[in-house]
Amino acid sequence: MKKTDIETQNLTKHCNEDLILAVLQDGDKHGYQLALEIEEKSGHYFRFNHGTLYPILHKLEKDGKIKGSWLKDDSKRKRKQYSLTAKGRKYLERQVAAWKEFFDRFIGIMEEIE
Amino acid sequence: MKKTDIETQNLTKHCNEDLILAVLQDGDKHGYQLALEIEEKSGHYFRFNHGTLYPILHKLEKDGKIKGSWLKDDSKRKRKQYSLTAKGRKYLERQVAAWKEFFDRFIGIMEEIE
DNA sequence: CGTATTATATAGATGGTCGATATATAGAGA
DNA sequence: TCTCTATATATCGACCATCTATATAATACG
Numbered sequence: 001m002k003k004t005d006i007e008t009q010n011l012t013k014h015c016n017e018d019l020i021l022a023v024l025q026d027g028d029k030h031g032y033q034l035a036l037e038i039e040e041k042s043g044h045y046f047r048f049n050h051g052t053l054y055p056i057l058h059k060l061e062k063d064g065k066i067k068g069s070w071l072k073d074d075s076k077r078k079r080k081q082y083s084l085t086a087k088g089r090k091y092l093e094r095q096v097a098a099w100k101e102f103f104d105r106f107i108g109i110m111e112e113i114e
Numbered sequence: 115m116k117k118t119d120i121e122t123q124n125l126t127k128h129c130n131e132d133l134i135l136a137v138l139q140d141g142d143k144h145g146y147q148l149a150l151e152i153e154e155k156s157g158h159y160f161r162f163n164h165g166t167l168y169p170i171l172h173k174l175e176k177d178g179k180i181k182g183s184w185l186k187d188d189s190k191r192k193r194k195q196y197s198l199t200a201k202g203r204k205y206l207e208r209q210v211a212a213w214k215e216f217f218d219r220f221i222g223i224m225e226e227i228e
Numbered sequence: 229c230g231t232a233t234t235a236t237a238t239a240g241a242t243g244g245t246c247g248a249t250a251t252a253t254a255g256a257g258a
Numbered sequence: 259t260c261t262c263t264a265t266a267t268a269t270c271g272a273c274c275a276t277c278t279a280t281a282t283a284a285t286a287c288g
Contacts, residue, residue, distance in 0.1 A: 011129055012122060015220065022225075030266075032267075033266095042220075045215075046122050046220075049245085051269085051270090052246070053267095055244085058268095077265070080267075099220070105157070106156075107213070107214070108155070108156070112140060130275095145235075146236075165238085165276075166275085167236095169275085193236085229288100235282100235283085236282085238282105239278105240280105243274100243275095245272105246274100247273100248272100255264080255265095257263100
């Protein structure tokens, strides 16, 4: 169970982290925007409450998977813009493969194929 | 996020519960056997430690999704055999569909399709 | 006869999520 | 102008699920 970053443990955590990284693929975004976009893109299926969102962002930044910088547009309200790092991008690639393997094995058992 | 029993929250919990229910589809089993079978069927991908396994079994029984009965074979050591109830079977069917929806939406965002 | 395996069970520690709360700015409407 | 809502970030305490460790006991094997 240590083959990938996805474990039967902490699925939710990895799911949340990976969704955030994925949405950062097509451009830098700030936290609030990330949450809205994930909700919209998934047809309101996935939803972040901000009590969960911000600690995850801080963790991802600490891990070096994203990089945040405060915007000082004067005109705008304070925002922290996040961008995917090279490390985060590579990690995300591996995760997509890992999630697919997870689901193949999971559905394999759920549907009694074999 | 309340549409199905699968939520972005508690994914692991649902995953664990559903794997157990799934393996009970093809016959009654006891706890220890269930864990071994899930591990084997998944090529050692999924693994239960018994500190997690037994509380889940008790919960599923309390929920009425499985039914346990102690075997008193005399010859055998004490075992609690579990069988899937009608309620559990219906629940499992719904969950397979729910997991597929979950994964479709999830991979949709992960791969930036749309 | 002792050790490993089978088998079930619980307790304490850990850690992640949820809901509530705090703070502050921008824009809409009265 | 004043208030309410939406935007935007952040933290804290309560809750709950999992993990590790521990307890118990019977059977199989050497």
